[in-house]
Amino acid sequence: MVWVDAEGRLLELNLAAEAMTGRTRKSALETPAAALFPELAEWLGKEGAVRGTIAVETAEGTRRTMAAALSALSDEGVRVLELTDLQGVLEEARAGVERDVRAANATLLRNLAHEIKNPLGGIRGAAQLLRSELTNPDDLECVGVVLSETERLMRLTERILSPYRPQRADARANLLPVLERVRRVVEKDLPESVELVRDYDISLPAVKGDEERLTQVFLNLATNALEALARQGGGGTVRIRTRIVRDARLLEGPVRQAASVEVEDDGPGVPDELQEQIFYPLVTTRAEGTGLGLALVKSCVEGCGGAVQLESRPGRTVFRVLLPLAPPDLSNSIPNAPDSTTSAATPSSTPNGTRHE
Structure with a gap:
């Protein structure tokens, strides 16, 4: 005024x-x-x-x-x-519309997953019973295909349902061990032409959220980054960066401080026409993709009160996860630092192509 x-x-x-x-x-x-x-x-x-x-x-x-x-x-x-x-006002209105759309999509996916999962159990049971009575190798092979595809669909429905299960109100996580676990998984299939750079703030406090779900969040983002580099047909760099940020806007509104985890790659970027819908279910940039990975990322992060942001242009894509800090009275210990290969001050390289800054 x-x-x-x-x-x-x-x-x-x-x-x-x-x-x-x-x-x-x-x-x-x-x-x-x-x-x-x-x-x-x-x-x-x-x-x-x-x-x-x-x-x-x-x-x-x-x-x-x-x-x-x-x-x-x-x-x-x-x-x-x-x-x-x-x-x-416009940003608040837009955020409200996006929340409504995501909520409607989440309800649709949950209902669809339940409708698929229930008959799958019957199909699997019938196939197992049938397999026990067959002796012909060709017939056994066909039943094996039915069972393997049934298991695949059941895993897919479980992926759809898992982010929407309520988290414990007091769930808390130390991000550095979570990210180091993700790094160890990603390094197993890391091409020689790709460098994984860790840029950690080792003083990062604990955040609200379940460690298993956050591991899946950052594993999805790191995998997406590697797939983006593979699509451009060459090498590149994936950078994982952690910081404390001020005046962040989370799911419930602005907060004075929050934890930020950025997964950045120098791949081709997300097409402009997909950036507004990239977190919606069944939206993907890959012909063979399911379109569930980023939708699950957003659901998991918002489930613990956080927010996900995207900045993308050719040569630089950043997925930024903002998470609320755990209340001080729930944190009585210093967050675990990453393993001995992760020094805090000077950049170093390891034989697997991972560098820490």
């Missing part, structure tokens, strides 16, 4: 207005009103309350359009200008 007199001089502004204009109270009051609100003089010339959008010149030299309402505050000509950040 901003208070002005009949001549358009700024009299006062609150903390929210300071944030919107990017100026301190002292700086704003020393700045001519016309320099902050170019359209304010026109608004002051109108009688009664005025509503609409108004341009705001920020301290950084950018112009932002905000919803505004100008109304009289006293008979002495003092008027109050109420500002609403349209960008923030």
Whole structure:
């Protein structure tokens, strides 16, 4: 809110207005009103309350359009200008729509998985019974195919259902051991032309979340990064970076501090037309993909109150996972540091192509 007199001089502004204009109270009051609100003089010339959008010149030299309402505050000509950040409102509305869509998709997937899983159990049982009565090798081979495909579909339905099972409210995890476990799994199939770089903040505190589910989250992201490099037909770099970030926006809103884990690759990037839908179920960039990996990542992360972000262009793709920190009273020990191959200060290389920074 901003208070002005009949001549358009700024009299006062609150903390929210300071944030919107990017100026301190002292700086704003020393700045001519016309320099902050170019359209304010026109608004002051109108009688009664005025509503609409108004341009705001920020301290950084950018112009932002905000919803505004100008109304009289006293008979002495003092008027109050109420500002609403349209960008923030639109982002909240967009986030709400995305949550509704994801919730609807999650309900559809859960119901579909249950409908598939129940008859699969009967098919598997019947095939096992049939196999015990067969002697012909060709018949046994056919039954074996039925059983193996049934098991595959049951594993797939389990993958669909697992992120939607409620997590313990007091679940907490140390991220560095989780990421080191992911690194050991990924290194088994790491091509010689690909370098895996670890850039860890070893002072990272514990976060809210289940270690097994978070392991699956980062394994999915690391695997996606490796597959992206494979699609471009050459080598490259996958970088896993951990940091503490300030003023982060998580599932329930902004927080002062959060843990950030970034999985970055220098592959071809996610096509622009898919970036808005990449976390939806059944959306994939690979012809042979199921389109479930990133949907499960988002479900798992949001299940512990976190958020997932994507930044992508050719040559640089970053999936950023933001997680809430565990309450201090639940953390009585120093987080485990990674194993002895992970030093904290200087970059080093290991024979498997993994480098730590």
